[in-house]
Amino acid sequence: MSSNQTRQSAISAVTNYTPPATPLNFAEQKPTDLFGCNVFNDVVMQERLPKDVYKSLKKTIDEGQKVDPSIADTVANAMKEWALEKGATHYTHVFYPLTGLTAEKHDGFLTPDGKGSAIAEFEGKLLIQGEPDASSFPNGGLRTTFEARGYTAWDVTSPAYILENPNGTFLCIPTAFISWTGEALDKKTPLLRSNQVVNVQAQRILKIFGDDSGNRVVSNAGPEQEYFLIDRNFYFARPDLQLAGRTLFGSKPAKGQELDDHYFGAIPRRVLSFMMDAENELYKLGVPVKTRHNEVAPGQFELAPLYEHANLATDHNQMIMTTLKSTAKKHGMACLLHEKPFAGINGSGKHLNFSLGCAGHGSLFDPGKNPHKNAQFLIFCAAIIRSVHLHSKLLRAVVASVSNDHRLGANEAPPAIMSIFMGSHLTEIFQKIKEGNSPTPTSSGFLKVGVDTLPPLPRDAGDRNRTSPFAFTGNRFEFRAVGSNASIAGPQVAINTMLAESLDFIATELESVTKGDQSKLNEAVQKVIKDIMDKHDSILFDGDGYSDEWHKEATEERGLPNLPTSAEAIPALTDPAVIELFTKYNVFSKEELESREEIYLEQYNQAVVTEAALVVKLAKTLIFPSGVRYQKELADTCASMKAIGVPFTTDVLEDVTENLRKMQAAIVALEKVMEENTAEDQGKEATYLCYTALPAMLEVRKYADYLEDVVADDLWTLPSYSEMLFIK
Incomplete structure (x- = not known):
């Protein structure tokens, strides 16, 4: 199927679209009943x-x-x-x-x-x-x-x-x-174990602050699910999307996301019909889906549920991913959950909103009206600061995958360096405690809109930071590094367990100072928070996580680990400190951690091997023939003009010929790289593939993408980025 045939089929699917079943009627069957x-x-x-x-x-x-x-x-x-x-x-x-x-x-x-x-x-x-x-x-x-x-x-x-x-x-x-x-x-068993552990340690803290109710503390999650939709005609014409989940070739379209005109824009008719259908199915399953909207990249969308207990939220997120894929088929589309299906535009994440809560308190990360006086809240935040600093390599490891590597640090996604954004208000409070001063209130006040008919809007205590991997967002923390295709179980297990360890540490410190005497609690809290800030405040950063200055400061001055690839990050699962953390609280045994390192490295390797094979096959059987056909057309035209006595040459023929030659050489080089992939150890193979195979694949792509920009459109067989992203 040529690009034009595929495009015409997709356009027909859009223009002649009708819902695949009887339209939903929420007037007859109310969502509350459904x-x-x-x-x-x-x-x-x-x-x-x-x-x-x-x-x-x-x-x-x-x-x-x-x-x-x-x-x-x-x-x-x-x-x-x-x-x-x-x-x-x-x-x-x-x-x-x-x-x-x-x-x-x-x-x-x-x-x-x-x-x-x-x-x-x-x-x-x-x-x-x-x-x-x-x-x-x-x-x-x-x-x-x-x-x-x-x-x-x-x-x-x-x-x-x-x-x-x-x-x-x-x-x-x-x-x-x-x-x-x-x-x-x-994925479920370790999550259930970690939920138990964080409950035990959080209750110790609450008891120190006078809560003897024994109310169970639960971890809560609200994962925002981003995804792409493309017409199924395009999907089936792209073997790389079918087998690898992402486009291995594709030149940059004339228009991308530069105009910011897709974000929160009017949802296309067929897409909105799909969304309503998917939500209808999820309502039946008790999944509390709340928000839907266009995301930043063209063809990208988001669905966000309400908060739930961590285990249920994890199960529901699996249902969401399955439902999005199956419902898209009904509407003639394919749902892409890969973190980076298209190069050069925003990838898809799964921002994991995380908190602890219990009856009588609500969210334990709720600062209240006077966070500077809310010692309990400050203690739980201090536990987050300590745990993320001590186990930042673990946090990077639990979001590691070959697909998420393409996203981290690109466009809206946070960098691979883990840091915490607390906002100016909370950062000031913790800084004053570190300096030995009493924190003072900083009124957030109201926004002055300047329009009489609009109400005054209360200003939050802090702004948001889109470049932070781990950001405080009002009454919870948002772990923004999780990939769109991943289970949220692994990140939650890590956060629960490392937070439990810090709560354990803090509870022991407070208990040793107060010895049950509440009059000593305030002094003890000040001391614990100051000690934590003295040792761990280097993890706090409110600036631009994308900047080169931050990367230099983070690694050279603050000593924060930078693990840019999964080949480097996954082995952190078996670092001695990580093994000690998980075995201490019986969340993972040493053998279970070693097994996961082995599995995730093998999955990384298999994904790269599959992609490399696809690059070679598509370049040889689709892209090279298209280029040669166009080369022949140009050569025949030049020869015909010469035969009738009209001298005619074109630089395009020389460019096409040169890039075909270079692409052939790059294919041979990639094949050689894969032939030399003989490492028996999964870790060594991952390193080899990461730093040898992936660059070799990009070299082939460089010449193929150039050819796409010059070869006649009717000869190019792969659907283009502009077609896939904008025909909805």
Whole structure:
């Protein structure tokens, strides 16, 4: 299919677009009635479970108490009956292996009764535990091929739900995934462990400040999901998008995002129809999607949910990614979740808004009206400062991937150097404490708009910093380095655990000074915060994270680590300090950390190997032939003109010929680089591919992209950036 044919098909899809089904009618079916209708939620449990079973289950969900196995049969039966009423024929234990994707194995409810008929069965033991094959998932040496047994364990804290399909429905039960020997083979198990740990240490702090309620402290998350949409005609004409998730070739369009005309602009008709459809499906699943808008780059959009408990937010984000992809197909589009599908314009992130909270306090990062007097708030912020400074390499490692490397430090994404933005108000407070002075209030006041009909607008205590990887944003911290295609579980596990360690440290310090005497608390708080600032304030930075001056200052003067590539960042998972951190709180064993390092390096390597093979194949079979055809057209024209006695030459022919020759040489060089990729160690291979293969791929691209700008459009077979980004 030529570029013109593909373009015409895409234009036809836009101009003749009609929604694929009956238009949604929220007047007849209100969103409030739709929300959570396919979830085995609190309302359903209250209706269908005996009171004692319901109360037991709620204690596990709300208070983190151990689940009572004796209630499993009752819950399973109620869940089965509810699912059958929803039309379900099968159930599945949904889990999240280290691929970062969602996994499931379906089993039917029906069992033959021996009389020629069948009955629907679902016992407690089937609810509590499943047994998928564990040998074919990434395990980093924790299991071998012949050691296949793995278990899925029912996660009571994340509700079961019904997924709809055009041919029926099935029951989904969120689960953890572990090996026969008990190691975590998934994203959920370490997250649940880290949630427990941060609760214990945060409660110690609250108790010191006089809260003996024992209310459970939970980590909360609200991940903003960015993504690109392109017409499916273009998607299927780009093998690199299909197999690598990003364009390996493509010259810069005449117009990109320079005019800032896409950001928050009117949402295109077909895109808005897709968004409404996706939100409709997510409402049914109880996913609290809140915000939708155009993002900065053309063809880029964002969906943001409300805050939820970390574990549920993680499960819901997996649902969001799956739903965006499946719904896009219905509307003739492809949803791209790669962090950098198009070079030269903004990539996609997944800004992870993080906080701690509990009943009676709300967010523990809420400064209140007088943050300078809010000692408890300052202590929790000090814990963040200490933990990010001590474990900045870990934070970089948990967002490391071959795809996110293309995004970090580019356009809106933060740099690979970890730092914290606190805002001028809070920075001043902490600085005064460091100097031994009492912090004073700084009134944020009101904005003067200068229009009489507009109300006065209260000014926040601090501005926002788009270049900061870890920024305070009012009553939470926003970890902006997470990639759009990643699970948020890994970053949350890291933040929970390193924060728990700092809270543990601070609680021990406060307890040793006060010894239960509240009159000494203020003095103790001042001392702890001053000590933390003396040792760790180099992590605070409110300026431009993109500037060369900051990079120099961060590394040379402040001693902050700069790990620009995943090949350098991933090995930080097994640094002695990281192993000590996770093993101390039983979030990861040493073996589990080593397995993850192995898995993530292998995934990095396989991605680069795949991309290199694609570069060679596309350059040889699509780009080179297009260039040669145009070369022949130019040569034939010159020869024809000469034959009739009209001297005619063109510099374009020479340029095309020269770039074809150079591209051929670059292809040969890339092939040689890949042939010499013989490292058996995953870490060494990652370093080799990062610093040898990726530059060699870019060299091929340089000449191919030049050819795209000069070869006749009807001869160029790959859809262009301008087509993919602007035809919606």
